[in-house]
Amino acid sequence: MIGNDRVEVRKTHKLFVGGAFPRSESGRTYEATNSQGEFLANVAKASRKDARDAVLAARTGFNSWSKATAYNRGQVLYRIAEVMEGRKDQFISDIQDAEAVSAKKAATQTDQAIDRVLWYAGWADKYAQVFGNTNPVSGPFFNFSIPEPTGVVAAVAPQDSSLLGLISVIAPIITSGNSVIVIASTASPIPAITLSECLATSDVIAGNINILTGDPAEIMPSLASHGDVNALDLTGITDSELQKALQIEAAGTVKRVRSAPVNPDWRATPSLSRLRAFTEVKTVWHPMGM
Amino acid sequence: MTFQYAPAPESTAIVNINSSNDLFINGEFTPGHGAPFKTINPATEEVLAEIAQANEEDVNAAVMAARKAYDKSWSKMSGRDRGKYLFRIARLIQERSRELAVLETLDNGKPIRESRDVDVPIAAAHFFYHAGWADKLEFAGYGDNPRPLGVVAQVIPWNFPLLMLAWKIAPALATGNTVVLKPAETTSLTALLFAEICQQADLPPGVVNIITGAGETGRMLVEHPDVNKVAFTGSTAVGQAIQRQIAGTQKRLTLELGGKAANIVFDDAPIDQAVEGIVNGIYFNQGHVCCAGSRLLLQESIAEQTIDSLKRRLQTLRLGDPLDKNTDIGAINSREQLNRIIDLTKSGEEEGAQRWSPDCVIPEKGFWFAPTVFTNVTQAHRIAREEIFGPVLSVLTFRTPDEAIEKANNTPYGLSAGIWTEKGSRILAMANKVRAGVVWANTFNRFDPASPFGGYKESGFGREGGVQGLGAYLTSEESS
Numbered sequence: 001m002i003g004n005d006r007v008e009v010r011k012t013h014k015l016f017v018g019g020a021f022p023r024s025e026s027g028r029t030y031e032a033t034n035s036q037g038e039f040l041a042n043v044a045k046a047s048r049k050d051a052r053d054a055v056l057a058a059r060t061g062f063n064s065w066s067k068a069t070a071y072n073r074g075q076v077l078y079r080i081a082e083v084m085e086g087r088k089d090q091f092i093s094d095i096q097d098a099e100a101v102s103a104k105k106a107a108t109q110t111d112q113a114i115d116r117v118l119w120y121a122g123w124a125d126k127y128a129q130v131f132g133n134t135n136p137v138s139g140p141f142f143n144f145s146i147p148e149p150t151g152v153v154a155a156v157a158p159q160d161s162s163l164l165g166l167i168s169v170i171a172p173i174i175t176s177g178n179s180v181i182v183i184a185s186t187a188s189p190i191p192a193i194t195l196s197e198c199l200a201t202s203d204v205i206a207g208n209i210n211i212l213t214g215d216p217a218e219i220m221p222s223l224a225s226h227g228d229v230n231a232l233d234l235t236g237i238t239d240s241e242l243q244k245a246l247q248i249e250a251a252g253t254v255k256r257v258r259s260a261p262v263n264p265d266w267r268a269t270p271s272l273s274r275l276r277a278f279t280e281v282k283t284v285w286h287p288m289g290m
Numbered sequence: 291m292t293f294q295y296a297p298a299p300e301s302t303a304i305v306n307i308n309s310s311n312d313l314f315i316n317g318e319f320t321p322g323h324g325a326p327f328k329t330i331n332p333a334t335e336e337v338l339a340e341i342a343q344a345n346e347e348d349v350n351a352a353v354m355a356a357r358k359a360y361d362k363s364w365s366k367m368s369g370r371d372r373g374k375y376l377f378r379i380a381r382l383i384q385e386r387s388r389e390l391a392v393l394e395t396l397d398n399g400k401p402i403r404e405s406r407d408v409d410v411p412i413a414a415a416h417f418f419y420h421a422g423w424a425d426k427l428e429f430a431g432y433g434d435n436p437r438p439l440g441v442v443a444q445v446i447p448w449n450f451p452l453l454m455l456a457w458k459i460a461p462a463l464a465t466g467n468t469v470v471l472k473p474a475e476t477t478s479l480t481a482l483l484f485a486e487i488c489q490q491a492d493l494p495p496g497v498v499n500i501i502t503g504a505g506e507t508g509r510m511l512v513e514h515p516d517v518n519k520v521a522f523t524g525s526t527a528v529g530q531a532i533q534r535q536i537a538g539t540q541k542r543l544t545l546e547l548g549g550k551a552a553n554i555v556f557d558d559a560p561i562d563q564a565v566e567g568i569v570n571g572i573y574f575n576q577g578h579v580c581c582a583g584s585r586l587l588l589q590e591s592i593a594e595q596t597i598d599s600l601k602r603r604l605q606t607l608r609l610g611d612p613l614d615k616n617t618d619i620g621a622i623n624s625r626e627q628l629n630r631i632i633d634l635t636k637s638g639e640e641e642g643a644q645r646w647s648p649d650c651v652i653p654e655k656g657f658w659f660a661p662t663v664f665t666n667v668t669q670a671h672r673i674a675r676e677e678i679f680g681p682v683l684s685v686l687t688f689r690t691p692d693e694a695i696e697k698a699n700n701t702p703y704g705l706s707a708g709i710w711t712e713k714g715s716r717i718l719a720m721a722n723k724v725r726a727g728v729v730w731a732n733t734f735n736r737f738d739p740a741s742p743f744g745g746y747k748e749s750g751f752g753r754e755g756g757v758q759g760l761g762a763y764l765t766s767e768e769s770s
Contacts, residue, residue, distance in 0.1 A: 133756075136740055141736065240538065247534075247538060248537045250537075252530065253748060280746050281753050284721045284728075286733075
């Protein structure tokens with residue numbers, strides 16, 4: 001072991017957009033602190049322009065990711081879990097710093113987060129069998145319904161569950177083939193930045209997952225009114241006035257909006273409602289005849 | 291020598307229209323407190339009846355009746371018994387089908403052939419289909435104990451008045467919700483006849499409430515604080531307004547809005563069949579169909595030939611008395627809608643598209659619009675972008691499947707699409723790439739209660755029909 005006098009190499013905490021790690025175009029940062037208020041790092045403070053750039057990246061990512069086979073999407077999700085497993089110690093230390101919890105609790109949250117990714121990895125090639133079906137219409141037609149991804153989803157991760165909550169928001173969105181722009185917990189952004197480093201090395205298609213750090217109240221309105229965003233996940237918006245304002249903006253292009261859940265328990269096995277919220281059912285009619 | 295069709299009008303003796311009509315609240319017909327308005331036959335401009343206008347007091351009474359029915363009877367009733375009421379309603383619609391069809395045609399202007407063979411039988415089928423779900427909801431994939439939402443506010447359009455009522459009320463009731471429904475201002479009569487059917491079925495009072503009125507009545511209903519869910523079918527502009535109105539509330543919402551569907555014909559398609567599908571796609575119900583195939587995309591090599599066939603076919607369509615059993619094109623539902631169609635078709639000419647209509651005699655009274663085809667249309671033209679909601683087809687061409695997809699998806703809407711080709715693999719590839727909720731391959735404008743219907747993008751969200759449609763009226767499975 002190297003002696004304690006070694007000066008450590010510190011990390012610059014940046015955004016994750018289009019598979020790259022840019023600083024905010026605004027040049028702004030804000031201080032991430034631990035629960036005692038002690039300085040942890042300067043974190044990029046994303047601007048509305050960063051959000052628009054992320055939409056562009058997410059649309060590009062969607063065009064490839066939504067065409068990937070279900071098997072392939074499952075493999076990439078599994079790969080995310082693999083890489084996260086290798087970074088466990090860092091996640092535990094990040095969560096401990098961010099949430100003022102014991103090492104044991106931080107380890108449990110990390111394990112659950114990794115297992116959550118695995119859970120959704122398995123869903124990638126199954127959810128369509130659960131949400132889709134053939135329809136016995138009264139006529140000589142073969143009629144079937146299949147779920148398809150909605151498109152680009154702008155999401156706000158929960159404020160208080162910096163890794164498990166974050167992953168529980170991201171994973172169902174991308175499992176079905178959507179792209180996501182997610183705003184990490186404002187107070188505890190560092191686990192999200194570590195996650196972005198996992199994603200960058202997990203065969204995730206560039207732009208499929210974009211992670212912004214900053215203030216949702218500043219960033220989300222421009223995403224809620226953006227013409228190329230198809231849906232909003234307002235999980236982390238606890239301010240009811242902001243939630244309402246974003247819902248009003250969303251109506252401009254008839255976005256699908258998932259409101260903030262009441263008392264979410266991130267440890268519980270999820271239902272399928274998150275997967276369902278960001279899929280569209282397509283029904284195809286085909287005549288039967290000789 | 292030319293053959294003439296003899297008139298073959300359906301008798302109106304079967305319907306008995308009240309000269310003035312009340313609201314249907316808590317199982318009783320009760321007078322409204324707003325200023326009554328008149329509903330006319332759009333084919334003759336004759337007044338059919340006076341309709342009550344629900345004001346705030348009436349909206350309150352209707353929501354209160356629905357709440358009481360939800361708490362006291364409907365949410366506590368077994369699914370089996372709820373289903374029995376729905377089966378009764380299905381049968382009653384069948385029993386009174388001719389009456390409903392004639393009344394629909396009088397009030398809406400659609401050909402009797404369509405109200406008789408499409409609107410009314412499919413409305414009955416919706417109740418029959420959903421009746422069977424009422425005691426099987428735990429098998430529908432929404433968790434072990436899916437629960438109703440409560441009081442549902444439903445606002446429907448004038449293009450398929452009874453059918454849209456059925457699409458809304460049948461799933462809401464099957465899942466254990468109670469309903470306050472507002473029909474469109476110009477087409478209230480079949481909804482009021484449906485209220486009578488609810489009485490004949492002995493449906494518990496308050497489970498279904500019908501309040502008539504204009505947009506303001508709808509707005510008050512949607513904004514009522516004791517409403518748990520809003521289901522709306524209509525224009526995208528009104529859908530957006532509703533989405534804004536309920537922002538910040540816990541109300542659930544489903545929207546079925548406008549469309550600008552591409553009907554894509556490849557060079558290997560059976561042209562005669564495709565022409566029938568094109569005609570059905572845009573001239574069915576005078577084009578008052580949100581999923582109408584209003585943009586025809588023809589592969590370049592067959593464009594000329596297909597347009598010629600189409601024009602020949604259109605010359606055989608009969609426009610006129612909607613009650614005549616041989617009528618293909620009925621009346622436009624209102625002067626307001628006719629003006630909108632006139633305005634948009636004028637813009638088509640002004641922007642350089644070429645307009646064509648068959649020779650047809652337009653009746654002197656009433657609202658009519660001859661079937662119209664625009665060729666030389668570009669994607670920038672208003673008639674290629676905006677929903678016309680009339681018998682107006684915009685023809686564009688393409689060379690490759692990729693170009694067809696690009697053009698088909700180049701719209702903020704995403705309700706439906708048609709694909710015409712003999713090649714099965716091409717159908718599936720195109721169906722996969724087109725961003726629309728319903729795709730018809732070698733057919734168009736098919737509807738069935740077992741088949742989910744609804745849009746992508748600005749055509750709205752949520753589905754109606756099928757197992758997917760039930761989700762719109764049940765609690766979601768979880769908390770987080």
